[in-house]
Structure formats: structure tokens, C-alpha cells
Amino acid sequence: MIQRLFKNKSAMISLLVTIVIYILVIVLVSAGLLSRQLTSIIIPVCVNVMLAVSLCLIVGFLGELTLGHAGFMSIGAYTGALITLNATALPAPVSFGLALIAGGLVAGIFGVLIGVPVLRLRGDYLAIVTLGFGEIIKSIINSLKLTNGAAGLSDIPKYATYKQFTLVYIIMILMILLITNLVNSRHGRAISSIRDNYIAAEATGIPVSKFKVIAFVISAVFAGISGVIYAHNVGILKPGNFDYNRSIEVLVMVVLGGMGNIKGSIIAAVILTLLPEVLRGLDDYRMLMYAIVLITMMIFNNSTLKNRMFKRKSKAVEKEGA
């Protein structure tokens, strides 16, 4: 397998970039060259990258809009937090590991429960129903005793601060790798074919419903794991953290990255997490700017301007994924 790696140029470059970034961050942090503001944002960047890449699978590759992504994040976050808060007898790495697994698993189970009935719908209807589920999940968390309702959970052990960057980075890279691999496999092609023409996909032997659920569940699991890391980074969870605005934020990253473009989603996630920190003064206008980004990206994507700009690429295929 290593030999295969060396043969593949773009994989080599990706590996190189991955290692360089890692070393860069480690060096900057240990040399104390980053302000407190910037060190505290390292893990949130990773979390957003994971959220964006997992949503990209659905919006970019399956071609469906889901507006409840934050809901899966919250399920994972709360599950993970409840485990680490209660498993005080276990050593930290074990309880955190359990939290990660459980967070992903429970989010995945909800992905199945919601996905199976709902994924038969398409387009606008699917979007609205997922929006509804996102709100319902928030509502339930808000009223459950287990999750401490509106007060939320606090004093969650901080197992995912910048000091644990290595662990989080590895998880993030793994997630990116898994999704990139998936997209370049027969299952990934099946998922993309549903986006391009679901009628033709079915006629060509692809079980559309099954793959929609598979994509949805994978995305939910990864969102759940991101949630666990988020919870153990900020130490506090409130139902309001995972609202419609959050889902839209992640959507903007995927759209800005160019739908169906994993690298784009990563870069957009990094930029859109760093930018608000840098542009603190414009915080009020952030959501408004996101809205404008969504609208202009869509119009630009579909305009003749774009076609003229990228005319030389028109014959060659724009390869998907990494």
C-alpha cells in the first residue's frame, strides 16, 4: 500500500501538506508565537472542518440539502459529555475514547431513525423536514432532565484543548481520508450518481434509498464525533449552541468551498472560522454576510460569467474529491 502511495502524485502532495501543517501548528504553539485568541481557535477550526466535510458528503455528493446537521452534532456532543461526566472512575483517555465512539454511534442511530422514513423525500421537502428534526431535537434536549434542559451541561472535562491538538488532528485527517476514499469508491460513485440523475441511477441498478440512508448516517456519525470534540473543547453545552444558525454556518462553508469539493470545504471551513476572530468588530454583520455569500455563490455558480471564466477547463473533467 505504501508503494501505491508513492505512485500517486496527488496523494503524496496531500500527505506532505498534512504533515507540514501539523508541524507548523505544533511549532507555533510551543514557541508561544500564537496569541491566546489564536490558540483557542485551533480546535474549533478542526471541528468546523469535520462538520463541513461531513455535510459536503450530503450536499455536495448526494446532492440533497439537509438543514439539521447541527442536530446530529448536538446528539454526539451531549452523549459524549454525559459519558465523560459520569465515567469519572475511568482514566481520561478511556473515557474520552468511549465518548467519541458513543457520540458517533448514537448520532448514527438517530441518522438511521430519521433517515429511513425521511430520505424518500427530495429537494425542498427533505430540507424542510430535516429542518424540523433539527428543531425537534433541540426542543427535546431542552426539555429532558437527562440533558439538564435549558441550563445545559457544564464542567465537561476539557479533553480536547489545543494541548490535545495531535489527537484531534489525527481524528480530523482520518475523517477527511475516509470521506475522500469513500467518494472514490463504487459506493461514492453510487452516491454521486443519485445526485446527477436518480432515475438513471435506479435504472442502472443502484438502490437509491439504501445509499441515501448510508450517506446520511455516515454524515451523522461524523457530525456526532465533531460534537464530542466540541463539547470537550468548550466544556459547556447548551441546547441553543446547536441551532438553525449553526447548520447554516456549516452550509455556507460547503457552498463556499464549491459543492462536491472536499478540499474546498476544508479551506472554506478554515477561513470562515478564522475570519470572525480576525474581524471581531464586524461580528454583527457576520450572519448577514453569510447570507450574501450563499446568494452570490449560487448565482455565480450558475451564471454565464463562470462558464466563460472556466472555459479552458470545459473539456477535461473536474475530478471530484481530493
Add this chain to the structure above:
Amino acid sequence: MNVLNSIIEQLINGLRTGSIYALIALGYTMVYGIAKMINFAHGDIIMVGAYVLYLFVTLLHIPVIPAVLITILSCAVIGVVIEKVAYKPLRKAQPLAVLITAIGVSFFLQNLIQIIFGATPIPFGSIINIPAIRLGSITISGITIVTLSVTTICMIALTWFINKTRAGRAMRAVSEDKGAAELMGINVNGTISLTFFIGSALAAVAGILFICQYESLKPTLGALPGIKAFVAAVLGGIGSIPGAMLGGILLGLIESLSKAYISTQLSDAIVFGVLVIVLLVKPTGLLGKQRREKV
């Protein structure tokens, strides 16, 4: 006797809420029928209408009736502008792109209002000062009377417009077959603009009635009624005007009875449940036409 009274009161409440949903649903259904898209931002026009009314009445002290008229007109114009700027460029694009843009517009409206007016809820005194009526042991509030009358008038007016005027016929033609309508000399762009004009005007009316009932403004006030009205439109059959009216009233009744006899929190979940059930069992809704995708 008391049980009967309370049921009747709930039914009247349901009719009132339902007629507001019906007004909003009409906007959804007309836009869907003619522009073949779900205007996700439609619910937020309601919110804009409420704030604009607040602006004119409370901040600018314009007398009630002119203020109401200007509010309706402003929202109608805003609707047309949104269509021209955000939706028209995407007429030939994939549905997903239009959907994302509509969400962008919705988000834009919410946040723009929030920047201008702030996120804190603003109290607003109802401008409707009609006394309540007593029918036996049941009291019908002034607001309810006005809401029911206004919505009934609007629905009758809209039905007349669609069926008896030239512009209305043009709208029906475009919703049947855009290409053929164009070839027949119908101004498709103008018709679509008119659709957004009327739909947004109705949303403004709904917003005014809504704010007089609930008397508190916040930037997200349009989101939930908007979604519920969408469910109503789907329930009645998306694309069907009588369907929107029927769906709206039905949903209002379902919601009112759920709130009273099951639970307020669950009533929202029940509304979504209705949507899922309708879409899984009879996607064309109660009065909708069977639209087969050409294979």
C-alpha cells in the same frame, strides 16, 4: 356545557390561526405553481411586514389605515425585488441551487432586520380596536373577527382575480405550461413578478394580523409560521389555490386542538408529523394535481 364551550373556542382559535396560515400558504402555492420553486424566504416577508408596520405606526406616527396600505405595498415590492435579484438568474438552475439561494434570502432578511432593530423582542400594541362579540357563552375577540373577515375577503378576491381577470388567466397559463404561455404572447416575466407581488402582499396582511394578535416583534417571528404555512400548502396540495386555503384552515384546527388537548411543545412536532405523513402517503396533498415526472 363548559367542555362544549371550550371546544368551540379552540375551534375558533384554530380557524383564526388557520386563516392566517391560509393567507401565507396562498403565497407559497402560487409561487410554486408559477415559478416552480418553494420560496423559503416567504415566511420572513411576514416578519418584514410586521416590522414595517411597527416602523410606520409606532416610530413614524403615520395614521393606521395609510400605514397598513403602505406596509402591504412595501412588502409586495420587496417580494418582486427579491425575485428579480435572487431567483430570476437561477430560472434554469438545478432545484438545489434555488433552494440554497432562497435560504440565503431568508437568512438575509432575518439578519438585516436584526441589525436594524436589534434582536430583543419589541412590544407592539395592536392597532385593531374592534370590540369583542359575545355569542351566548362564547366570546369572540375583535382580532378574531377582523382576521376571519379580512382573510375571507382576501381569498374571495384572489379567487375572483385568478378566474375572472386577464392577468389571472395568464397566471394559470404560465403555471400549466410556461413555454406555451410565452409562445401565446403572455409576458411570463411580468406574470411571475405579479405572482410574487400578490403573494408578498398577502404575507404582509398575514404579518399585520399576526402581530396584532401576538403583540411582540422579533426577527425570527416569521420562520415558524412560514414553515407551518408551507406544511399547510403541502397538505392542501401544493400548486392548488383552494388547496392552500383548505390546508391552512385544517392545519390551524389541528394545531389548535393539539395545543389545547395534547401539549404546546408537541403541537409543533405534530405539525411536522403531518408534513411527513402527507408526503409519504399522498404527496400531492388533498386537492393537488398528480404531477408525474417525465421519465
Add this chain to the structure above:
Amino acid sequence: MALLEVKKLGISFGGLRAVDDLTMSIEDGSLVGLIGPNGAGKTTVFNMLTGVYSPTNGKIELDGKNIIGMKPNQICEAGIARTFQNIRLFSKMSVLDNVKIALHNQVYYSLLEGFLHIGAYHKKEEAMNAKAMEILKVFDLQEQADYKASNLPYGKQRKLEIARALATNPKLLLLDEPAAGMNPNETAELMKTIELVRKKFKVTILLIEHDMKLVAGICEYLYVLNFGTLLTSGAPEEVLHDKRVVTAYLGED
């Protein structure tokens, strides 16, 4: 027993009886045409054969097995592949990927192997690439393997659709107006391609067509549909000169 047996097939949409009392028998290895004026219900028949529509009554049997009630992807696995009246390619994917998708059910590796690119992944992907290129070569599309499917010229897009359908290894291939939008040269080329496909892939073909030259040129047997019912059937020479058929087309040739 014929490969495809259709017995008294019918479907109603609301009050409209779109297809009524249709009986067809397609022999293994034959090339049969389904013709009739526009709106006769031909594509509706295809849609019933491929599970897109559910017939109201009648029977459809492939190799003796009933296929009514099966989902389109199951019918594809059972051995029926199709092309569409309005080309339905996977427009954003490459030409090669369009064919590789069709191999989904024939070349297997697990989801885990797909995630990690381990185990059978590389071998099977190479096998898929090879098989897909082989098929593309038959249609002279191998040079454009990396092109985005929507960037191909119209004629090649139609060929790609047929290539994709054949990649599913079907027993029965349904072609819905394959010559639509083609000039006489392209049509002649298509006729040669269809003959080649028959020989190379040993597949039974049922096609819908309006181009009578093509129909007369390659079909061994014809079914004529009009207003959803079978008008007549038989060898092309007889059917195409049948007065009723000519009238149905209202002088169309």
C-alpha cells in the same frame, strides 16, 4: 418460453387508460421494435417494464419470473437495462465513471474496503476500469474516457447511454428513441452500432423508434401501439404497409 412475456398489460392514470390489454412476446436474441404515433403509450410500456410505473393489471415475466412490484434497481439486476427518451447521463461525472457505475452490482467490495482502500479495493477498481474501457472501446468512446459526460457531443452522449446500459450485463436492452435528434448519417451509424451490440453482447433488444428507416432496417418484428392498445404486430414488411398503421401515423413516414 420467450425471454420477455407481457400478458394483458394495462395501466390507468386517474381516469385515463394509458395502456390497455397489451400482450407481447419477445424471443431471446431477437431485435423487436415498438412503434406508434406520439402519445401512444410506448414509453409508458417501458416504464412499466422497468418498474418506474406500477401496472394496474396484467403480467410481466422475464425468463419466467414475474417482475411486477420489483423496484427499478432490482429489475436492472434481474436483467433489463434501458436508455431514455431524454438522455439521462450522470452529467457531472466522467464518461468512464458513467460506465463504472453500471458495474456496481457486478464487481463487489465491501463498504469498509471502500472506506479504507484496502483489501479487494485496488484489484476490483482496476478490474472495473479495464471492463469499462473495454465497453467504451466498442463504442469508440475510449479517447473521451476522462471527459465530463455533459461535454460530449449529442451523438456520443447517446452512445454513452447505450454503453452504460450494456455495462449492467442485461438480458434485455430497452432503447427509447435512440435515433432521436440524429441526422441520416448518424442514424446509419447507430444502426451499425446496434447490430454490433447484438453480436458482441448477445443481448435481446426492444426499441422504440419513430425513424422508419431504422425500424425497417434492423427490426425483425414489430409491435404497433395506438392509443395505448396493440394495433397490430408482425414482420416489418407487412406491418409498415398495413393501411391501419399508415392511417395511425396520419401519413407520417
